[in-house]
Amino acid sequence: MHSVQFTAETSSNGVLERDFTVGGIPGVLWSPASGADRAPLVLMGHGGGTHKKAPAMTGRAHLLVTGCGFHVACIDAPGHGDRPRTAHDEQEIAVMQRAMAAGEPVGPIVVRYNAHLAERAVPEWQATLDALQELPEIGTEGPVGYFGLNMGTAIGVPLTAIEPRITAAVFGLFWPEPLAETAKQITIPIQFALQWDDEHIPRQSGLALFDAFASKDKTLHANAGRHKELPRFEADSAVRFFARHLGRAVTSPA
Amino acid sequence: MHSVQFTAETSSNGVLERDFTVGGIPGVLWSPASGADRAPLVLMGHGGGTHKKAPAMTGRAHLLVTGCGFHVACIDAPGHGDRPRTAHDEQEIAVMQRAMAAGEPVGPIVVRYNAHLAERAVPEWQATLDALQELPEIGTEGPVGYFGLNMGTAIGVPLTAIEPRITAAVFGLFWPEPLAETAKQITIPIQFALQWDDEHIPRQSGLALFDAFASKDKTLHANAGRHKELPRFEADSAVRFFARHLGRAVTSPA
Numbered sequence: 001m002h003s004v005q006f007t008a009e010t011s012s013n014g015v016l017e018r019d020f021t022v023g024g025i026p027g028v029l030w031s032p033a034s035g036a037d038r039a040p041l042v043l044m045g046h047g048g049g050t051h052k053k054a055p056a057m058t059g060r061a062h063l064l065v066t067g068c069g070f071h072v073a074c075i076d077a078p079g080h081g082d083r084p085r086t087a088h089d090e091q092e093i094a095v096m097q098r099a100m101a102a103g104e105p106v107g108p109i110v111v112r113y114n115a116h117l118a119e120r121a122v123p124e125w126q127a128t129l130d131a132l133q134e135l136p137e138i139g140t141e142g143p144v145g146y147f148g149l150n151m152g153t154a155i156g157v158p159l160t161a162i163e164p165r166i167t168a169a170v171f172g173l174f175w176p177e178p179l180a181e182t183a184k185q186i187t188i189p190i191q192f193a194l195q196w197d198d199e200h201i202p203r204q205s206g207l208a209l210f211d212a213f214a215s216k217d218k219t220l221h222a223n224a225g226r227h228k229e230l231p232r233f234e235a236d237s238a239v240r241f242f243a244r245h246l247g248r249a250v251t252s253p254a
Numbered sequence: 255m256h257s258v259q260f261t262a263e264t265s266s267n268g269v270l271e272r273d274f275t276v277g278g279i280p281g282v283l284w285s286p287a288s289g290a291d292r293a294p295l296v297l298m299g300h301g302g303g304t305h306k307k308a309p310a311m312t313g314r315a316h317l318l319v320t321g322c323g324f325h326v327a328c329i330d331a332p333g334h335g336d337r338p339r340t341a342h343d344e345q346e347i348a349v350m351q352r353a354m355a356a357g358e359p360v361g362p363i364v365v366r367y368n369a370h371l372a373e374r375a376v377p378e379w380q381a382t383l384d385a386l387q388e389l390p391e392i393g394t395e396g397p398v399g400y401f402g403l404n405m406g407t408a409i410g411v412p413l414t415a416i417e418p419r420i421t422a423a424v425f426g427l428f429w430p431e432p433l434a435e436t437a438k439q440i441t442i443p444i445q446f447a448l449q450w451d452d453e454h455i456p457r458q459s460g461l462a463l464f465d466a467f468a469s470k471d472k473t474l475h476a477n478a479g480r481h482k483e484l485p486r487f488e489a490d491s492a493v494r495f496f497a498r499h500l501g502r503a504v505t506s507p508a
Contacts, residue, residue: 196465196474207461210476211450219485220450220476224469231473233498237491244487 004131015065022131026082027075030061040246044074045148051081067239078120114154121155143246149173161185168245170238180212189217191241198227258385269319276385280336281329284315294500298328299402305335321493332374368408375409397500403427415439422499424492434466443471445495452481
């Protein structure tokens, strides 16, 4: 198996940020600057077209580190961030951009392309988790969460379904195809976000994906607004969800 | 107009609890033991068959007082708590109990009876708010919130629709009839709770009531579970909603 190779390190506001690679996959690990020993780990999946250090990822990571003392890791998805695009990636992105420019529905293309990316990303996430758990400050005993919306859900649902180390997850903002069938295998506590006036994902489709999870402990947060208008306070809410389920109190008013 | 008559006072864990009456209506006012001057006020409506000091009311009041430094008031609804039942109350309650015993749907009876109670309760709430705002520690300048589920929603929706002093509200766990038409007049920020597996309120009915609010800022929290299984953490979530909208930071990890 591959091990974590750290490539850069910075620190600010009590958060240690370390770039790493695992078998060539670039990632970032955020940790408390002190006292992080054997703290729980949250894996974060970024959205389509963004990357591991996009503002949403960095912001959520800081909330989780400073609010709960967790480790937080994010890796670039295939074809995203510092990773090269394949000819297939380029082709699918071109199809998506043409649909957007023409005002045509992008849903079917996103669903198809993200399912393809998930097939590539799931084993990468598993190898990354193996390697992160080899680090002495993480270890194999602590609980693991997963937090990803949009494409982060398209990758996170199949990952969570086959990965027993993940014991709590925040998902949302995706279509039920093809995830609903996989969601029926997931029984861990989940929190799920959808936008009530999503112009891409029909309301009943979002509700259907939430409904599909077999979890006895599941919460839907539906907010008024369009696809990209998820309120900022949902990040705080996710922090409290992980604090409840991964076993650390929120230490500041997030 | 009637003024607040205080009838009893206790204090515990930094919370001052004062029983009062306004024009014969019994209520309770919870306040911070110190530093409560001109703090925001949250009105709480209790559920059907309970009263102003039921555990849910006392628990939520303590969270709001200790977490945000707010004043919190609750009054007994007509026919509830320390208030006498009319012959009409007795008759409707008997009909409801017969339906429950027979395993028949109680929804239509609850909807009808609570609409009747709301007609009596709304002017009582307005008189209570008038009187509370005469207290020097509350005043007329501060923002006012409303928090009520079940019957607290049946009363709170018509109250909020005609009461411009209420600027943020938490509702939930009720049928759309007859509230949806009234909800269309409400534009303030709201948070709305429903139970995904509610055995009394069909899922689509709960969603329809949430949908009816005209508020641009509205959030649905739907949790897996039956009617009475609303998770405890929803009280914490309501505290943070009021902290955001009534303008005080949460001062402890609620």
